[in-house]
Amino acid sequence: MSTPRSIAFIGLGIMGLPMAKNLVRAGYSVAGYNLMPEAITRLAEAGGTAAASIADAVKDADTVIVMVPDSPDVQQVLLADDGVFANARPGALVIDMSTIRPDVAREVAQAGAERGFRVLDAPVSGGEAGAVEAKLSIMVGGSEADFAAARPVFDVLGSTPVLVGPSGAGQTVKAANQLIVAGNIQLVAEALVFLEAHGVDTKAGLEVLNGGLAGSTVMTRKTDALRNRDFTPGFRIALHDKDMKIVTQAAREAGVAIPLGALVAQFVGALKAQGHGGLDHSALLKIVEQLSSAEKA
Amino acid sequence: MSTPRSIAFIGLGIMGLPMAKNLVRAGYSVAGYNLMPEAITRLAEAGGTAAASIADAVKDADTVIVMVPDSPDVQQVLLADDGVFANARPGALVIDMSTIRPDVAREVAQAGAERGFRVLDAPVSGGEAGAVEAKLSIMVGGSEADFAAARPVFDVLGSTPVLVGPSGAGQTVKAANQLIVAGNIQLVAEALVFLEAHGVDTKAGLEVLNGGLAGSTVMTRKTDALRNRDFTPGFRIALHDKDMKIVTQAAREAGVAIPLGALVAQFVGALKAQGHGGLDHSALLKIVEQLSSAEKA
């Protein structure tokens, strides 16, 4: 199995562009394509190649990376007549790093395999900062051989690529991630408003909580923002809302009850409905305040 | 302000006895009293003094520590005719380290102050291991002067004593701790059953989750027990149920909504009702399994 050399990168958004640049920097030949051409130009300025279409991008690539917003985008990019599977070289490694529905990930992996492609789902966590600093966590679904083949690319993009199961498993783990993160933020927000209402020194209080069994990365990273009501993203409510829809649906289909997950999904959805889709997900605190005594919170 | 020298320790249970022994070891004179006399004997064997009653224990102490199960126990120990306030030396420092209702903590602090005592509420987290190894987190409510006076004692018992506000604030922070911990366990349990139902490698999957924003001390310490369904305590459901009652009531009285907290309190209560009060709180996983597909979970 040869090491990837020539990469097509489809989707050069907030996450995709810095990831593609990191690959250029690591010595790969990267042909990029994006719906909005400006990002293609920026990749070319950084040493990549500007592709005129998906077909153009993938025609010589041994590896194709896809990083687009949602399930229908991935289906379009991979399955359409002018898409990846119809135009890439047989046997190419196709890595979808978007966050999408696990069942769609399985479906496109199957469609790709039928045409001779090796397909991985490999969603990430770590946000824009993780993409820029090459510190993404990468959760991978697919075969061991394909994971091993993709490993050099993953090592450029992040620090902890982990194979968690067959096709779709990466997306399933990402869905679980979003469930836990939303729930943790909500719990810390409930605790914070509770402490404020009792006149507790919340800086000292949350610090001591974070030192014990209640401690979490959410508390470490989000406490200051929560205390200051600074909801600059970070990770947007609108995207987290999409992800909560994925996890509630996938849980339902698997016959798994996620009562806390389903309730916090209501609150994430409520924030989006209130027009706060552009705020950081720590804005769940707003829900707790809305439901609590005005004079105290 | 003089350093504490002579300590009365009321309540020598699973937590209290090792704490009292640590104080003996640190050079304090410790007179212990407990309802069950066996524990008193064990403290005496370790170099403490056996007291015949609360009055006997406190009569020469400059510092009184109370470590009993619940709010009514604290009221009894401090307020009864044969209790601490009626028999201790005026001006003594009274430190209640039990986990009780914040309003009761305020009430007994007030009652103590009226009789010339200096009262702190100082609940702990860290469990039996933390008590034995002197690594308790200590959340303190009261005045800065009294906290400073108690500091040498706290430093013997744990690593991070923090003054979080006036009387009752320690209990409030402990209540918030129990809310977050129960919620986190439930979220990790929902995620784990969800991942199992999808055939994901849960060891690898939870490891990668713990490395990102979903990471928590609960995940670090409880993942193996959750994966193996090993619910040996640790911290018992029956006690966590008592604590969830404290936090839901304190939230209600403060006009704060804790919807996730209230829901997980139902599940902790359900486990206790099912006869699982003696299991570790990680047994919340049982609730998720009961609500999910039998063949998968």
Added chain:
Amino acid sequence: MSTPRSIAFIGLGIMGLPMAKNLVRAGYSVAGYNLMPEAITRLAEAGGTAAASIADAVKDADTVIVMVPDSPDVQQVLLADDGVFANARPGALVIDMSTIRPDVAREVAQAGAERGFRVLDAPVSGGEAGAVEAKLSIMVGGSEADFAAARPVFDVLGSTPVLVGPSGAGQTVKAANQLIVAGNIQLVAEALVFLEAHGVDTKAGLEVLNGGLAGSTVMTRKTDALRNRDFTPGFRIALHDKDMKIVTQAAREAGVAIPLGALVAQFVGALKAQGHGGLDHSALLKIVEQLSSAEKA
């Protein structure tokens, strides 16, 4: 067993005064007492007797009715040195029609029995209108003999007195009533905001729903108020909040999970915390609106 003739009525508020007047109208001799003397005067004007104290009211009564706001009030009225049990004639029938905690109802019944009184708990539903029009539903806990003895009085006050079990059972049924009512209002509110957001004719829509399995007395009586956002009480959020506390606590003590009840209790508490304690309980709609898209609801 003789028919009641001479009644002491303690507590002449919004509910108690019209109930006492109905008993006067039915031919009973009614001595009334109330903390605020104005209500006593109004009862006297209607043909009752003004009592100067509880002791004065009960001294010649064969039947004592209590109608006060909350558990501590009932304990005070019945158990205090100047209260009912210390001053009423031995063997008198004592009927507590307040809505209080089931455990307190059992406790005062026990205390009364030890002193030779026959005690019933008999909370009502139907509100001020039901009290004025003598159409209250009455849920009674106690013995069959005492229920039979009280029956003529109940028949004056309402239409459907039902013996539902031993002491405390009346309060337990009332608690279940408040759980179902709060839940039903919340469900209808969720459905209404959902229908509005979809541009449905809500008058026609709720009418057809009320004709089928979704139909309820809440829908029959509250739909217009909900559609018009007219939250004039009716039954106040502040009282319903007290009652939700009773039912959640009683459920917890019995080891019964009430997840929907616990969640709607959060929302009732949220309304009270927001300063809406004086609104009708149909104001739960406000919670649904707060959590939903502003432009639609």
Added chain:
Amino acid sequence: MSTPRSIAFIGLGIMGLPMAKNLVRAGYSVAGYNLMPEAITRLAEAGGTAAASIADAVKDADTVIVMVPDSPDVQQVLLADDGVFANARPGALVIDMSTIRPDVAREVAQAGAERGFRVLDAPVSGGEAGAVEAKLSIMVGGSEADFAAARPVFDVLGSTPVLVGPSGAGQTVKAANQLIVAGNIQLVAEALVFLEAHGVDTKAGLEVLNGGLAGSTVMTRKTDALRNRDFTPGFRIALHDKDMKIVTQAAREAGVAIPLGALVAQFVGALKAQGHGGLDHSALLKIVEQLSSAEKA
């Protein structure tokens, strides 16, 4: 506008067959088609006409009624090359009485209108008994003219056809119906287990509750089944689970929070996951029991 005379009926299941027979009985010419031919035979025996295909059924009909299980079935029946729109007479009235997603109802109405058909969505409630006895509640979305044209047919099938808005509105109201019904059953189940745990006479207790503001059609029809744990359907959990998915998704898309609805949807889904999809929806009581003390419930 002419009165319907000749009807094609697609979907002769538990609901469809008795509805089609009622139309035959009322004097209509009814050509029936069903995937399983046995039902077609039974309609023919009752005086209808056996069709060999959808195209055969609709070719002479002025009115087409569709009664199939789920959204994809409706799309298939109406939109496929061998389906209704491709084969029916231009201008025919097409009435979809299935319970499906509101957005799919709007989509097929739009597709039909573009080809010159008049389309109504007209889901029903009342179950098999309502279909047999012609007592269905019918919630209709579409234009006033089309509703008027369909009125004679609706009057044969049920008692209360109501036009609730434009295309999709019928399905939206049906979705709200399923939300309220599931919630009410859960609330009554919580109340019942609560009353049982307290040793209350539940027959008398629920009777008095049903006479007041807590009263509902659910309580009237389901109390005996709930008390006896008789979960013979009735309306199956598997179908209610499909409907809860519809309402949670439609609420999310409209930006409406339905926290109680989302929570009870988890419990309906849990029952299905446990293998209880074939039980009546009153089996929600099982969830309450699972979460409550074993010895009491």
